Amino acid sequence: MLIVGAGSAGCVLAARLSENPYLKVGLIEAGGPVTDPDIAIPQKWPSLAGRGYDWAYRTSPQPHTAGRQHQWPRGRIIGGSSCLNAMAHVRGHQDDFLPWAEATRSPRWSYQGLLPAFKRCERFAGGASAYHGSEGPLPVMLPDEALSPVVRAYMAAALQAGIPCLGDHNAAGMIGIAANSLTIHAGRRVTAADAYLTPSLGRPNLSVLPGALVHRLSLSGKRVEGVVAEIDGHTTMIAAGTTILCAGAIASPLLLMRSGIGPATELAASGIPCVVHHQGVGQNLHDHLLTAGNVYRSRHEVPLSRLQHSESLTYLRSADITRGDGAPDIVLGCVAAPSVSECLEAPAHGSAYTILSGVTQPTSRGRIKVTGPHIADAPIIDPAYLSTEHDRALACKALELARFVGGQQALAAWRAEEIYPGMDCRSHADLAEFISRAVITHHHPVGTCRMGADDGNVVNADLQLLGLERAYIVDASVIPQITSGPIHAAVLAIAEVFAAEIAAPLFS
Numbered sequence: 465m466l467i468v469g470a471g472s473a474g475c476v477l478a479a480r481l482s483e484n485p486y487l488k489v490g491l492i493e494a495g496g497p498v499t500d501p502d503i504a505i506p507q508k509w510p511s512l513a514g515r516g517y518d519w520a521y522r523t524s525p526q527p528h529t530a531g532r533q534h535q536w537p538r539g540r541i542i543g544g545s546s547c548l549n550a551m552a553h554v555r556g557h558q559d560d561f562l563p564w565a566e567a568t569r570s571p572r573w574s575y576q577g578l579l580p581a582f583k584r585c586e587r588f589a590g591g592a593s594a595y596h597g598s599e600g601p602l603p604v605m606l607p608d609e610a611l612s613p614v615v616r617a618y619m620a621a622a623l624q625a626g627i628p629c630l631g632d633h634n635a636a637g638m639i640g641i642a643a644n645s646l647t648i649h650a651g652r653r654v655t656a657a658d659a660y661l662t663p664s665l666g667r668p669n670l671s672v673l674p675g676a677l678v679h680r681l682s683l684s685g686k687r688v689e690g691v692v693a694e695i696d697g698h699t700t701m702i703a704a705g706t707t708i709l710c711a712g713a714i715a716s717p718l719l720l721m722r723s724g725i726g727p728a729t730e731l732a733a734s735g736i737p738c739v740v741h742h743q744g745v746g747q748n749l750h751d752h753l754l755t756a757g758n759v760y761r762s763r764h765e766v767p768l769s770r771l772q773h774s775e776s777l778t779y780l781r782s783a784d785i786t787r788g789d790g791a792p793d794i795v796l797g798c799v800a801a802p803s804v805s806e807c808l809e810a811p812a813h814g815s816a817y818t819i820l821s822g823v824t825q826p827t828s829r830g831r832i833k834v835t836g837p838h839i840a841d842a843p844i845i846d847p848a849y850l851s852t853e854h855d856r857a858l859a860c861k862a863l864e865l866a867r868f869v870g871g872q873q874a875l876a877a878w879r880a881e882e883i884y885p886g887m888d889c890r891s892h893a894d895l896a897e898f899i900s901r902a903v904i905t906h907h908h909p910v911g912t913c914r915m916g917a918d919d920g921n922v923v924n925a926d927l928q929l930l931g932l933e934r935a936y937i938v939d940a941s942v943i944p945q946i947t948s949g950p951i952h953a954a955v956l957a958i959a960e961v962f963a964a965e966i967a968a969p970l971f972s
């Protein structure tokens with residue numbers, strides 16, 4: 465069994481599948497092991513993008529975000545994007561998984577179906593409960609005394625604004641104020657590799673091959689027989705009885721398309737012979753955006769975060785922010801530092817704090833396209849940010865709510881003045897213009913090989929690649945519709961479900 469990509473999902477699979485001593489598991493990865501000590505330091509995460517272990521993707525110019533090309537970092541390293549991420553561990557709202565179960569016609573992908581996997585992942589510092597696991601590989605902590613004083617004041621301000629208190633995003637509800645659950649242990653980041661892969665490395669049935677850049681699948685007719693990879697400058701075929709793609713929401717569809725699996729006309733235009741016409745490959749690309757931000761000059765120095773800067777997320781319903789029931793449509797977050805897009809001048813560190821705002825269920829959908837048969841042919845990544853009126857209107861509403869919370873008395877001791885958007889930015893048109901320049905990715909691209917029971921989908925409810933034999937996809941690309949929060953917890957749970965409920969019965 466060959467796993468392609470030692471990222472978040474790949475590390476879970478390598479560990480879980482190799483628990484079966486009769487199964488031979490190979491894990492191949494383009495990047496190498498972690499050598500940069502900054503990866504383990506939570507405060508350093510914003511500075512990791514652009515280093516040698518980042519694929520450093522870029523979107524196409526986005527008409528609704530001032531024509532900008534957004535940087536999309538992705539980990540090219542053992543541990544994948546879990547080495548770069550901001551360590552927030554948020555499962556999502558229970559209703560987020562209804563479209564998953566509906567699309568696949570399988571209760572396995574409902575929240576109740578996924579709950580055992582969410583619990584199996586985690587070693588929750590608060591102990592086991594109906595919603596939490598305490599025996600899993602991944603430490604999850606709810607910060608308390610480590611919270612920044614400005615974040616505490618923000619949480620008090622949200623409460624003053626009428627938003628309910630929640631305490632924990634990963635229990636019964638999701639709406640309300642809570643500190644972020646974090647995958648930090650003893651002050652250090654815990655990657656998916658730390659949690660899952662490293663403890664499994666001594667198993668004789670698990671081999672890991674770093675530095676293997678996979679160009680395409682190796683096909684015999686419609687049977688996947690392994691991959692064609694480049695190792696030390698040499699191209700070689702790696703054979704496998706079963707191939708599992710865990711290359712992520714950008715690389716997995718590209719790998720398929722380079723192999724001739726994708727929309728026939730696009731493949732032809734890129735000089736790639738079509739093996740299986742699959743309209744869904746690369747489509748349905750979507751992501752969360754954050755407006756960065758509603759920035760305030762502080763009356764006194766904002767101490768450096770002892771966590772990962774963005775210490776609290778608040779989910780709410782824009783129609784009535786005092787309601788604690790139902791699913792959220794807006795997120796706010798407090799960063800104990802200035803957070804702005806490349807269009808805006810950043811105030812000095814220590815002099816300002818930020819309230820971020822965003823839309824939890826964006827309806828904009830874009831796509832990823834190949835431009836040629838070679839891995840060096842740069843893809844076109846078009847998330848179609850803010851291309852729907854729904855997303856633009858809610859982004860405005862979210863920014864207004866950020867300002868509403870930011871103006872509460874509980875923040876008065878910190879608030880000297882609003883720097884961004886600035887007091888004269890009030891009209892809908894001015895806010896919309898500001899948002900187009902201020903939005904940044906929340907780093908959650910999904911959906912490009914979506915799961916489902918119909919033709920437009922790329923994998924079925926068993927995550928099997930439709931139209932081909934002996935291949936599966938298990939990563940963020942299979943998510944048919946994004947969860948309301950950061951997606952890492954969901955990616956790990958998908959891999960846990962695949963290992964326990966799909967692979968284990970098949971390969972026992």
Ligand SMILES: Cc1cc2nc3c(=O)[nH]c(=O)nc-3n(C[C@H](O)[C@H](O)[C@H](O)COP(=O)(O)OP(=O)(O)OC[C@H]3O[C@@H](n4cnc5c(N)ncnc54)[C@H](O)[C@@H]3O)c2cc1C
Pocket residue numbers: 468469470471472473474492493494495513537538539540541542543544545546548549550551552553554676677678679710711712713715716719906907908909938939940941949950951952953955
């Ligand atoms: C900067 C940043 C901040 C984020 N913050 C958060 C957060 O706070 N909370 C949260 O929930 N989520 C966050 N995310 C998102 C989350 O980390 C990712 O969604 C998740 O890690 C994706 O997992 P994956 O397994 O799908 O892909 P990845 O973890 O990206 O793994 C894919 C792996 O495949 C390898 N690969 C790709 N192509 C090839 C190839 N051709 N040959 C060989 N190997 C290949 C890659 O090198 C990589 O190791 C963040 C992401 C980033 C980048």
